[in-house]
Amino acid sequence: MSTDKLKPNDDIAWLVKKSMLHPSFIDFDNKVMQRVLLLNTSKKTIRKNLKLSWLFLIFSFLLFPLSYFLIFKRLNFSFIAELGINIEAHSQMFYPAGVILFTIILLLQVDNLYRLTNKQKLV
């Protein structure tokens, strides 16, 4: 039996103070911490993978034009002539086509990585 009667004005404060609830789930704290730790681990992994992706993108940006140029110079296009295609007429197109294709792929990758990086910063 409680005898701590309060003045009418303080009644509601006194009453509502008794309304503190506790989660019925016993392991509440551990469950939250488990989710937080899992989130932290995946966040770290994603950040690491993002760094690697940017690094490889920069590598490919530097290495591809050089290797493309070298490979293109050494390529033997005779199999194209065997197919009946006039190589002389089309050879001028191959190099710029490769460069354009590379640029498109590179820009798409930069865009994707930029979005993903921004998303990670917001999360």
Place this chain on the structure above:
Amino acid sequence: MDDKYIRQVLEGDIESFRHIVSKYRDMSFSISMSIVKSELIAEEAVQDAFVKAFQNLEQFRFKSSFSTWFYKIVVNESLRKIRKKKIDIVGIDPEIENSNFNSGDAISNLHEEAQKEIINQVLNLMPESESLLLRLFYLDENDIAAICEITGLSQSNSKVILHRARKRFYTILESTFKHEMRTIL
């Protein structure tokens, strides 16, 4: 004290977040219960709120109190749960009247657990905005400015709801108390 733990979490000591969880668990659960009126959904909402707070801890500016910032997340998560699960909360709407029921005298004669049960029953029957404001104002002793920040309500609106909530609380308390007494007797 909160700032110390938050800084530790931001520096990579994830275990420090446990202190925050145990400190705010009960109050945030009570806040969520005011809105969703279901223990299961409230637990889910509070868990999600803690995870969200952890995710966005870098955005917390140490100028304001952590509790205000966190309770805002709890309120938003609870409202999101209601919308997601399409819970239709119907608070009872008794005619609010000036009651001369002396709750202090009547309730204080009951056992502690019975008092708690009746008060939570009353709060559960109230509309979510009213029970939420009562808990924020009286249970956690937030001022009106903090309540406005947590709920997104204007100052005048908060005061009106709080005033209405007090009246409704006594009206529902009186009817619940009488009903309980009839059951006991």
